[in-house]
Amino acid sequence: MSTPQKRILVVDDAATVRMYHRSILEGAGFEVTEAINGIEALEKALTRPFDLYLVDINMPKQDGYAFLRELRKQDIPQTPAIMISTESESRDRSLAYVAGANLYLVKPIKPHELLANCRLLLGLAGGAE
Amino acid sequence: MAFVKRSQTTTVGQDERGYSRDFEGLCAELEAPNPTARRWAARDLAAHPGAAQVLIARLEVEPDAAVREAIMISLTEIGDAVTVQGLVKCLRSEDASLRNEAIEAMKHLPDTVAPVMAGLLADPEPDIRIFAVNVLESLRHPDVEQWLIEVISEDAHINVCATAVDLLGEVGTEAAVGPLEALKRRFPAEPYIEFAADLALRRIRDEG
Secondary structure (H helix, E strand, O other): OOOOOOEEEEEOOOHHHHHHHHHHHHHOOOEEEEEOOHHHHHHHHHHOOOOEEEEEOOOOOOOHHHHHHHHHHOOOOOOOEEEEEOOOOHHHHHHHHHHOOOEEEEOOOOHHHHHHHHHHHHOOOOOOO | OOOOOOOOOOOOOHHHOOOOOOHHHHHHHOOOOOHHHHHHHHHHHHHOHHHHHHHHHHHOOOOOHHHHHHHHHHHHHHOOHHHHHHHHHHHOOOOHHHHHHHHHHHHOOHHHHHHHHHHHHOOOOHHHHHHHHHHHOOOOOOOHHHHHHHHHHHOOOHHHHHHHHHHHHHHOOHHHHHHHHHHHHHOOOOHHHHHHHHHHHHHHHHHO
16 A cells, blocks of 8 residues: 655654654655754744654753644644653653644554554554554 | 853843842842843852752743753853752653753763762663663763663663663664674564664674
8 A cells, every 4th residue: 555645754862763763654655854853843844844743752952842832833733743752651641732742652662553643643544543 | 952161241231130249149149030130140150169059949940941051051060969969850850841951961061970870870760761871872981881781781671771772873882782682682572672773783883
């Protein structure tokens, strides 16, 4: 099944994590752009539209919560965003949803889990079962 | 937060300087309603070695980003054991930006952070152990690789190990090869561990 070319912005300060997510998403036919913190992500988000944001929480310069809050303040309220973190506390989930996340996933994410949830939020066939 | 030690040459206006510039005056001004006055008080408190406690206390409630940055710069200039204790406390904050600011500040204090690193890497909270590994990212200390090897060899939490593997991909040497192979065997069903460990191993072998 071919996936329509949707654009995803992967925001994480860890290069290995970005490479891992890129390899999974590009392997499934998505177009991937990377950003290393919230500030760079916001610049890219305001420059060109994305279909989905995949955002880490703990990053230097601007964390994921702050990025999502800024993003939602701009003219980008509807684009879905997945927040990804090592933190599994319900407190962190609540903060993510308040900041504007549509989904919260805990690292490490298995490839099928990442793809299913991305497809689900993008309204594509093969979303999370 | 990327802050750099830099000289600042502008001066606070007389109307913003409500207190004397001695230690007590600066401590009082750190609570002033005007953020510019608080920022200058934070900056000037760097000259007072005993100021870490009051700066840390202010950091926990300070809403202004520029004042927080000034506090962090002063704390890294003071850089004593009280500073590090306070920064460790910030790692436990629910405020993600405060946690990240504390991590960035600790990276600048290798000599005072090193004595507490073993304790942080053995903390009961996995998130604290992850933040400790984040501190190691650019901590210029000779034990960094050994600490990371101990983490991937002994820590039971996958995300602590995953964070350490990311870093070993940058700083690891031949000494990390065996522990990285062992980590893959310890977490055989985790694609991320396999991906990150293979990446680190490739880099180490390419440079070897």
